[in-house]
Amino acid sequence: MNRYAVLGTGALGGFYGSRLQKAGLEVHFLLHSDYEHVRQYGLRVISPDGDFLLPQVNAYGNVEQMPPCDVVLVALKTTQNHLLDQLLPPLLNPDSIVILMQNGLGAEPTIAKIARHVAGGLCFICAHKIGPGVIQHIDYKAIALGTYLEGYQPAGVSPQLAAVAQDFQKAGIPTELSPDLLLTRWQKLVWNIPFNGLSVVLNATTAQMMADPGLVELIRQIMQEVARAAAGCDRTIPPSYLEERLAHTKNMRPYLTSMKLDYDHHRPLELETIFHNPIQMARRNRVATPLTEMLYQQLQFLDRQNQI
Amino acid sequence: MNRYAVLGTGALGGFYGSRLQKAGLEVHFLLHSDYEHVRQYGLRVISPDGDFLLPQVNAYGNVEQMPPCDVVLVALKTTQNHLLDQLLPPLLNPDSIVILMQNGLGAEPTIAKIARHVAGGLCFICAHKIGPGVIQHIDYKAIALGTYLEGYQPAGVSPQLAAVAQDFQKAGIPTELSPDLLLTRWQKLVWNIPFNGLSVVLNATTAQMMADPGLVELIRQIMQEVARAAAGCDRTIPPSYLEERLAHTKNMRPYLTSMKLDYDHHRPLELETIFHNPIQMARRNRVATPLTEMLYQQLQFLDRQNQI
Numbered sequence: 149m150n151r152y153a154v155l156g157t158g159a160l161g162g163f164y165g166s167r168l169q170k171a172g173l174e175v176h177f178l179l180h181s182d183y184e185h186v187r188q189y190g191l192r193v194i195s196p197d198g199d200f201l202l203p204q205v206n207a208y209g210n211v212e213q214m215p216p217c218d219v220v221l222v223a224l225k226t227t228q229n230h231l232l233d234q235l236l237p238p239l240l241n242p243d244s245i246v247i248l249m250q251n252g253l254g255a256e257p258t259i260a261k262i263a264r265h266v267a268g269g270l271c272f273i274c275a276h277k278i279g280p281g282v283i284q285h286i287d288y289k290a291i292a293l294g295t296y297l298e299g300y301q302p303a304g305v306s307p308q309l310a311a312v313a314q315d316f317q318k319a320g321i322p323t324e325l326s327p328d329l330l331l332t333r334w335q336k337l338v339w340n341i342p343f344n345g346l347s348v349v350l351n352a353t354t355a356q357m358m359a360d361p362g363l364v365e366l367i368r369q370i371m372q373e374v375a376r377a378a379a380g381c382d383r384t385i386p387p388s389y390l391e392e393r394l395a396h397t398k399n400m401r402p403y404l405t406s407m408k409l410d411y412d413h414h415r416p417l418e419l420e421t422i423f424h425n426p427i428q429m430a431r432r433n434r435v436a437t438p439l440t441e442m443l444y445q446q447l448q449f450l451d452r453q454n455q456i
Numbered sequence: 457m458n459r460y461a462v463l464g465t466g467a468l469g470g471f472y473g474s475r476l477q478k479a480g481l482e483v484h485f486l487l488h489s490d491y492e493h494v495r496q497y498g499l500r501v502i503s504p505d506g507d508f509l510l511p512q513v514n515a516y517g518n519v520e521q522m523p524p525c526d527v528v529l530v531a532l533k534t535t536q537n538h539l540l541d542q543l544l545p546p547l548l549n550p551d552s553i554v555i556l557m558q559n560g561l562g563a564e565p566t567i568a569k570i571a572r573h574v575a576g577g578l579c580f581i582c583a584h585k586i587g588p589g590v591i592q593h594i595d596y597k598a599i600a601l602g603t604y605l606e607g608y609q610p611a612g613v614s615p616q617l618a619a620v621a622q623d624f625q626k627a628g629i630p631t632e633l634s635p636d637l638l639l640t641r642w643q644k645l646v647w648n649i650p651f652n653g654l655s656v657v658l659n660a661t662t663a664q665m666m667a668d669p670g671l672v673e674l675i676r677q678i679m680q681e682v683a684r685a686a687a688g689c690d691r692t693i694p695p696s697y698l699e700e701r702l703a704h705t706k707n708m709r710p711y712l713t714s715m716k717l718d719y720d721h722h723r724p725l726e727l728e729t730i731f732h733n734p735i736q737m738a739r740r741n742r743v744a745t746p747l748t749e750m751l752y753q754q755l756q757f758l759d760r761q762n763q764i
Contacts, residue, residue: 349657350757360760366753438746445674449658452668 150315153217153239154178155232157186157207159275160249161223162283164291164321166191166202171319176206176214178235183209185280194278195285197320216241219312221269222259223249225410226421229258236262245308247293251340251406252421253333253429256296266296267309268329270336274403287401290322294329300381302328334378335385339393340422342370344407345443348417348450355402364394370439377426377440380433417451419444458623461525461547462486463540465494465515467583468557469531470591472599472629474499474510479627484514484522486543491517493588502586503593505628524549527620529577530567531557533718534729537566544570553616555601559648559714560729561641561737564604574604575617576637578644582711595709598630602637608689610636642686643693647701648730650678652715653751656725656758663710672702678747685734685748688741725759727752 152175154165161177169175179186187207193200208214211234220239222232229250236246236259245265248255260266270293274286293313295303305325316323326332343354346367350357357363368390375385410417423444430437460483462473469485477483487494498511516522519542528547530540537558544554544567553573556563568574578601582594601621603611613633624631634640651662654675658665665671676698683693718725731752738745 346754350754350761352757352761356761357757360757362753362760363757366750366757369750439750442674442677442747442750445670446654446658449660449665449668449671449674452670453658453660453664 156224167319182280254425292324294326300330347408377430380435464532475627490588562733602634608638639691655716685738688743
């Protein structure tokens, strides 16, 4: 049976880690500010699936005390990835797999220098941490997992990742195994680039944006540009996919994106993986992305002003 | 001697009209909310050139009581131009000239259906109305005047407009006579499109924007796009002009653009003349303006949210 480590016990790491533990798996949580509280009182999940408390969890304030694990779930913000140099090695044995449960593109190659087995995990979930050790799950929870191979070449499905998917499914998490991580990451960017970006620049919820037909047209244009960037990497995202995402978003409850929440809390924005790396990849393939680049420039300005 | 009408006695109309009257010209002011106050107490200008009060001015609450004038200075926001159908005819004799002291492009053709002689006036001034009949002049004051001919063809300099320029110069206003109104309007748009637009979208002063090298690069790219749109109309704006405008803006005092002030006061934004018309003109000439269009789409969204 896989032993799990969760790095970053916020909304994502707290939710998925708790569900895995509740399903009977052995989970070890790395915490930072909430360490003392969670060690004493455990983790609580408030959810439309049913609330639950885990009164006892394996909580750690640093990685040196954690045992090596078969699966390391990285649920830090990508703006914290420079810490992984220090955090990962104590947790790894030669067969461990590190799964980056993060948005955007281009974080895996760096981690592949630290760990032999690396995968990407894309989380389709709306959840917030509302207090120390307390996660409010609002909607959705599915994940997609894909093995990373050098240069994001399609990797198929490994038995190792299939076993992880079984654990997640045992925990009630709809889990998709992607044979092509790069395609899956570009598909998620089709949504993240316009909605995360514009929610910050325009100070708006998804509902406000979707209620404005003129703005929906801009969102569609940005989505089309991201799809062209994906095509430049030989990954096809058909127009019907974009329309599905728009229709789906229209039916979502009013929702502040993760980037908007980061902005409102004066946390640094995840611009490198969601904007910089995709733009660079498009540029290497000679695909022009003027709208995405302008949005990125606007966000960099706002991010810098926000950190002053 | 020219007799002047000023339509819209806000910062611009109040400043230029007062200076003309102070220089001995006959000026008739149309007022709206400040009518009673100005009729009783006159107009006051606070200025680095020296403060002054005009205790008595020809103030009117409606155009029917105003005499026909040789020169009608339109200093309304372009968002009010639909009123000119009603406001202009009582003021005009066959030789009257209507001068649109307004930003952007594309307002003159409509006015040319009402008045035989139409010109554009571009105001390079920083001034605010700070109370009823009180104008705070902050910096700059120059204007550029250019005759409008059908289709914005270069019109040279008419004796009529040269006489107006003399009046302004007598009033201490540096006045340039432009033989090519369209070129002059595109030159001003090189500044107005990026700075007015981004100041609203990014909630920033000119100083904050100029202090951020990444954002200056975006501003430069937008300026270059506007210069390409001008080139599509056979109007050349060299790169050195853009760099001069940037250098000049860097030396300006921190400054909220007129569009940002409109936004902060929940007034409708002047998007039609500053964004819509220039984009349409570029499109007719098959010049792509993706950055300007995206900025326009963002501003439309913010403008609509701002009016709710």
